[in-house]
Structures are given as structure tokens and as C-alpha cells.
Amino acid sequence: MTPIVTVRGLRKRYGRRSVLDGLDIAFGTGVTGLLGPNGAGKTTLLRCLATTLAPDAGELRVLGLDPATASGRLGVRRRLGYLPQDPGFYPHFTAFETLDYVAILKEMTDRRERHREVTRALTEVGLTDRARTKVRKLSGGMRQRLALAQALLGGPDLLVLDEPTVGLDPEQRLRLRALVSRLGESRTVLLSTHQTEDVAALCERVVVMDGGRILFDGTPAGLAAVAAGRVSLGDHRPGPGGLFWRTADGRYRTIGEAPADAVPAEPTVEGGYLLLVGRTEEAA
Amino acid sequence: MSWERITAEVAAPAPPLTERLLRAARVPGHLARLLAATPALSRAWAAAVAVALGFAVAAAHLADHGFLAFLTLAPVLPTAGIALAYGRRIDPAHETYAATPMAGAPLLLVRSTAVLLTALALTALAVPLLPSVAVQSVAVQSVALPSVAWAWLLPALAMTSGCLALATRVPLPVAAVTLGGGWVAVVTAVGAVTDDRALPFRPAAQVLYGCAVALLTLVLYVRRHRLDPAEPR
Numbered sequence: 001m002t003p004i005v006t007v008r009g010l011r012k013r014y015g016r017r018s019v020l021d022g023l024d025i026a027f028g029t030g031v032t033g034l035l036g037p038n039g040a041g042k043t044t045l046l047r048c049l050a051t052t053l054a055p056d057a058g059e060l061r062v063l064g065l066d067p068a069t070a071s072g073r074l075g076v077r078r079r080l081g082y083l084p085q086d087p088g089f090y091p092h093f094t095a096f097e098t099l100d101y102v103a104i105l106k107e108m109t110d111r112r113e114r115h116r117e118v119t120r121a122l123t124e125v126g127l128t129d130r131a132r133t134k135v136r137k138l139s140g141g142m143r144q145r146l147a148l149a150q151a152l153l154g155g156p157d158l159l160v161l162d163e164p165t166v167g168l169d170p171e172q173r174l175r176l177r178a179l180v181s182r183l184g185e186s187r188t189v190l191l192s193t194h195q196t197e198d199v200a201a202l203c204e205r206v207v208v209m210d211g212g213r214i215l216f217d218g219t220p221a222g223l224a225a226v227a228a229g230r231v232s233l234g235d236h237r238p239g240p241g242g243l244f245w246r247t248a249d250g251r252y253r254t255i256g257e258a259p260a261d262a263v264p265a266e267p268t269v270e271g272g273y274l275l276l277v278g279r280t281e282e283a284a
Numbered sequence: 285m286s287w288e289r290i291t292a293e294v295a296a297p298a299p300p301l302t303e304r305l306l307r308a309a310r311v312p313g314h315l316a317r318l319l320a321a322t323p324a325l326s327r328a329w330a331a332a333v334a335v336a337l338g339f340a341v342a343a344a345h346l347a348d349h350g351f352l353a354f355l356t357l358a359p360v361l362p363t364a365g366i367a368l369a370y371g372r373r374i375d376p377a378h379e380t381y382a383a384t385p386m387a388g389a390p391l392l393l394v395r396s397t398a399v400l401l402t403a404l405a406l407t408a409l410a411v412p413l414l415p416s417v418a419v420q421s422v423a424v425q426s427v428a429l430p431s432v433a434w435a436w437l438l439p440a441l442a443m444t445s446g447c448l449a450l451a452t453r454v455p456l457p458v459a460a461v462t463l464g465g466g467w468v469a470v471v472t473a474v475g476a477v478t479d480d481r482a483l484p485f486r487p488a489a490q491v492l493y494g495c496a497v498a499l500l501t502l503v504l505y506v507r508r509h510r511l512d513p514a515e516p517r
Contacts, residue, residue: 051382118296
């Protein structure tokens with residue numbers, strides 16, 4: 001793997017709370033999913049990579065450039081598409097104006113070229129028919145797609161997507177998966193999510209973070225394998241101490257210590273994730 | 285013309301009046317859009333500036349030295365607008381824009397220009413409404429009457445460049461409040477300790493403001509990279 005992004009000893013604190021604790025990781029071409037509970041440090045890491053936040057310590061190389069320098073930051077920003085966790089909008093702008101404004105900030109000064117690129121991005125996310133609709137009149141899912149469209153402007157080499165599937169309905173999520181997987185064929189795509197299904201379906205690599213550290217770095221299949229032998233199906237309600245739920249066929253699926261009468265079940269990414277972050281008992 | 289281009293042009297909404305006026309004044313289209321879309325340039329902000337100027341003009345009509353209130357207030361207005369034009373807490377889309385090549389100094393300076401020109405234009409419109417008697421009462425000491433009526437201009441430019449230069453060290457709103465508060469405090473203090481309340485607006489002070497504009501602009505140019513959102517302050 002040729003690293004497009006390299007992180008060494010990255011540290012970030014907010015007051016007394018350490019959010020990134022000496023992180024070391026590299027990312028190459030393809031789609032990588034970041035999983036982790038709230039406060040794990042995913043957003044902070046992505047913000048550092050997107051050059052909107054300076055780390056306290058450590059080294060970053062993004063697209064071969066150093067974001068700690070002004071020229072390095074500028075170079076990164078010219079090749080970056082970034083969807084923040086809370087993408088704000090000007091409600092009085094139309095969808096087209098919103099993208100047009102970002103396109104100008106991305107140094108697209110030629111009006112015709114810019115408008116063509118804006119139209120292309122709107123088409124990519126299926127919002128062409130909403131081009132002249134004010135942002136305040138768009139639904140939450142449409143706004144999320146608009147936020148994704150601004151990240152796609154200019155065909156960036158690196159896409160940093162912080163929770164891109166939030167607010168999307170199932171069909172839109174599937175369309176997003178298709179789009180992101182296509183982009184990931186030739187680019188580096190980093191996405192953080194709480195949706196383990198998206199990771200299983202979309203990412204060739206998954207990184208699980210908690211407390212500013214990396215708990216797992218491998219394939220979705222490898223993450224699922226963490227749960228091998230610790231996922232079971234039984235006919236009786238398990239006792240306290242594990243995470244379980246009643247499935248559609250009336251059986252109990254347990255993650256963690258298997259009840260006496262249960263049989264092993266197919267491990268999943270979700271099971272591996274829950275076991276890694278140690279939330280099975282807490283969730284129960 | 286390709287179908288793709290026709291679609292793009294049809295989807296593009298007509299630019300608002302401000303943007304059309306800027307384009308008519310030969311401002312490049314992309315710059316006109318950035319200037320016209322400055323967050324602080326809302327109707328609410330323009331109305332607030334107009335009301336503040338209205339009170340200052342009224343004070344000039346009603347009080348002996350009310351004209352000085354106008355001269356004191358006018359330089360603060362652009363600074364207040366700039367504080368509302370850029371920043372994480374102010375701009376809902378700041379995080380998105382912070383990751384673009386124009387983040388930091390380029391965008392802040394474009395927005396500051398928009399705010400400054402608007403505030404200066406509104407203040408200039410208020411000047412003819414000032415009572416000539418009040419202006420004369422301040423102007424008696426060796427200064428021609430028309431120049432006193434414009435004595436706020438250089439302080440306004442000095443405050444603006446000072447605010448931006450200070451913002452390379454502290455957050456922009458802190459810089460704006462510090463300078464705005466400091467300016468009002470100094471003008472008030474000078475009035476209290478000297479016989480000449482208009483001293484901060486006399487020619488000697490104007491020379492000082494002119495030098496300050498040049499110096500602070502130089503500081504701003506040298507330290508412009510520190511305005512980047514990823515620079516710790």
C-alpha cells in the first residue's frame with residue numbers, strides 16, 4: 001500500500017481530556033471506515049487530516065504534504081473533499097448557490113466551468129431537480145446529500161467524510177455506497193460512521209477507535225472474526241451479563257458469553273465491534 | 285452550446301442585486317459573489333448600523349458635543365461587522381469553508397472588505413445629516429469644517445486594520461471587542477482629562493491614524509498565515 005496519508009504520534013487534548021493519544025496510522029487508496037463510540041477521536045482525527053484543526057503534537061503527511069505549514073495546507077486543500085460532521089449552510093442560498101459558493105472557495109473562478117462542475121456534483125447526489133430550492137426548504141437527507149456534493153466538487157484526490165450516511169433513507173444510503181465505492185477505486189476515501197452495515201458493505205479496511213487509540217485495524221471480515229465463537233442463537237432468554245435481543249423468528253441472539261442451550265451463530269462486524277469496545281455488558 | 289452547459293446555466297439562479305451591481309462595477313464575478321454573500325451583510329446588520337448612526341446623528345442635533353458621539357461611534361461599526369463576518373461560532377458553514385483553499389486570510393479579507401465598504405458607505409450617507417452648528421463647534425480650532433465631518437474615516441480604517449492584525453494573535457471577536465472598547469475608552473478619557481474633547485480627531489491625531497493604518501496593514505500582511513483556522517491562537 002502506498003500511503004496517501006501518514007499519521008505519526010498524533011496527540012490532541014481538549015482541556016484535560018486526551019482525544020488523540022499518540023496515534024500512528026497510514027491510509028492508502030480505497031475506502032477505509034472509522035468506527036468508534038462517541039468521543040473515540042474519529043472526528044478529531046478527520047478534522048486534523050482536513051486541515052481545520054491543528055494537532056498538539058505528532059506528524060502528518062497528507063498527499064505528500066505537511067499540513068503544519070501554510071503552503072502544505074494550501075496544497076492539501078486544493079486536492080481535498082471534506083464533509084464535516086455538522087455541515088452548516090446558509091438557509092437563504094439555493095442548493096445551486098451553496099455549491100457555487102464552495103466552488104469559488106475551491107478556486108474555480110471561470111463561471112461556465114464552475115457551473116458545469118456544480119451541475120455535475122448535483123447530479124452525482126441526485127439533487128438536480130432541487131438546484132433552485134432554498135436550503136431551508138430541503139429535507140435533512142437532501143441537505144446531507146448537498147453537503148456530500150460540495151465535498152465532490154473539483155474531483156478531489158482525498159475524500160474525508162464524517163458520518164456521511166446520517167439522515168439518509170435506505171435507498172439514499174445504498175446510492176451513497178455505490179457512489180463512495182466508485183470513488184474509492186481511484187482515490188483515498190476516509191469515512192467515519194456508526195453504521196457497521198455500511199462498513200461491512202463498503203470498506204475494504206476498517207479501523208476501530210476508542211479513547212483516542214486504535215483498537216483494531218484490518219478488514220471487515222477480520223473484525224467479524226473477532227466475534228467468532230462469541231455470537232450464539234438460543235431458544236431461551238439468556239441471563240444478565242451479555243448483550244442479546246429477540247430475533248424475528250423468536251430466538252435470542254447473544255453477543256458475548258453463550259447461554260448453555262445456545263448454538264454458535266455467524267459472527268458479524270457489529271458483534272466484533274461491540275466486543276472490541278467492550279460495550280456488550282454496558283449496552284445490555 | 286452543449287446540453288450539459290445549457291442545463292448548468294438554467295439551474296444557476298439569477299444573481300442578487302448586490303452581486304449584479306458589483307459586476308456592473310467590473311468586479312470579477314466570483315469575487316462579486318463572495319463579497320455579496322458575506323454573512324455579516326444581512327439586512328439585520330445593515331439595519332443595526334443605520335439605527336446606530338441614526339442615534340449618533342440625533343445626539344449631534346440634541347447635545348452640545350453630540351457630534352463627538354458620531355465621530356466616536358463611526359470607526360467602531362466596521363470592526364463590529366468584521367467580528368460577525370468570520371469564525372466558527374458565527375458562520376454556520378465555517379467548518380466546510382475552513383477546508384478550502386480560500387480559508388483563512390483570503391476569505392476573511394474579502395469579507396472584511398465587504399463589511400468595511402458597506403459601513404463606510406452608510407456612515408458617509410449620514411454625514412450630510414449632521415447639524416452644521418455642531419460640526420462648527422468642534423471645528424473652531426484650526427480645522428476646516430468639511431474635514432472634521434470626515435474625521436472618522438482614518439480612525440475607522442485604523443480600527444479595521446488593527447482588528448485584523450490583532451486577530452492573528454487572538455480570536456477575531458476578542459480582537460474586535462478589545463479594539464472597539466479601547467477606542468471608546470481612550471476617546472472618553474481624553475475628553476475627561478483635557479479641555480479639548482475633539483483632540484482625538486484633530487490633524488495631529490489623523491496623522492497618527494494614517495501611520496497606524498500603514499503599520500498595521502504591514503503587520504497583517506506579514507502575519508496573514510496566522511489567520512488560518514488551523515493555526516492555534
